[in-house]
C-alpha cells in the first residue's frame with residue numbers, strides 16, 4: 001500500500017476537516033520554501049536584507065521570502081482569523097469570521113542558510129477565542145496547551161514534516177512529486193540519553209545550577225553521573241529538536257544574563273510552544289527549568305522563554321538540580 005499523505009493520515013485520525021484545510025495550506029507553503037532553499041545560491045536569494053525584525057535581528061532574504069509565502073497563502077484562506085510571525089511586528093488580521101490563528105517562525109536557524117546547513121519552518125495553530133479578532137494580540141495569548149496542532153518542516157538532506165494534532169507525532173518525507181508521505185507513524189523519544197545540545201559559548205552567563213549540571217555532563221565517567229555524554233549543536237532549533245525526537249537527547253537554550261531584555265533567546269509562541277507540544281506528544285518533557293512550558297500564560301506575542309526539552313529521565317535530572325538549588329536557597333533564607 002502506498003504511504004499515506006498528510007490529508008489521509010489526518011482523515012484517519014478523524015481530524016476536524018477545517019483544521020485539515022489549514023494544515024494543507026501550511027504544508028503547501030513548506031513545499032514552496034523547500035524548493036526555494038533547494039536551489040540555493042542559484043536564485044541569488046541567500047544573504048541578508050538591510051532590514052532588522054522587531055527583535056532587532058538582521059533579516060535574511062529567505063526569512064522574508066518564507067514569511068511572505070506563509071502570510072499570503074494563509075490569509076487567502078477564509079478559515080484564517082489571523083497570523084502572527086517572528087518576522088512581523090504585530091499580528092496580521094485575516095477573515096473576521098475565521099476560526100483559526102496560525103503562529104510561525106518562517107525560517108528557523110536562518111544564520112545557517114548561507115552555509116548550507118539545515119533550517120526549518122515551525123508552526124502552531126490555535127482557535128480564535130470568542131469575542132476576539134485575529135488582528136489583536138490578546139487573541140494569541142493562549143497557553144501552549146490550547147494548541148490544536150503544531151509541527152515543523154525541516155529542510156535538510158531530505159525535507160521532512162513532523163506534525164501532531166494531539167494524537168502522537170507523525171513524520172512525513174517530501175517525495176519528488178512534491179507530496180509529504182508518511183515515513184514514521186509514531187515518533188517516540190527514548191527516556192534515557194547520553195547526548196545533549198547547548199551553546200557552550202554562553203556558559204559563563206548561565207545560572208549556577210545550569211553550570212553545575214552541564215559541568216557534570218562534561219565530566220562524564222569521571223564525575224557524579226558516572227557515564228560519558230556526547231554534545232551536538234547545530235544551531236537550528238528544528239534540526240536539534242528533530243535529532244531529539246528521532247534518537248533522544250536533550251536540547252536546551254537556558255536562561256542567561258547576557259541581556260536583561262532577553263533572558264531566554266527562543267520565542268515562546270513560535271518556538272517554545274510548538275516544539276514542547278511535539279516533545280510531550282512523543283513522551284518527552286519540556287520545561288523552562290522552573291515550570292512546564294505548555295502551562296505558561298503568555299504576556300506578549302514575541303515573549304522569550306528559556307527552554308530545556310527531550311528525554312524524560314534526563315530532563316528530570318536537570319529539574320532535580322534546579323529544585324535542589326531552590327531548596328538550599330530557601331533553607332539559607334530561613335536561617
Ligand SMILES: O=P(O)(O)OC[C@H]1O[C@](O)(COP(=O)(O)O)[C@@H](O)[C@@H]1O
Nearest residue numbers: 105107108109110111199235236237
Ligand atoms: O546563535 P546561537 O546562540 O547558537 O542560537 C541558535 C538558536 O537560535 C535560533 O537560530 C533562533 O531562531 P531564528 O533563526 O528563527 O532566529 C535557533 O534555531 C537556534 O537554536
Ligand SMILES: [Mg+2]
Nearest residue numbers: 105107108109
Ligand atoms: Mg527560530
Ligand SMILES: [Mg+2]
Nearest residue numbers: 105107108109
Ligand atoms: Mg526565524
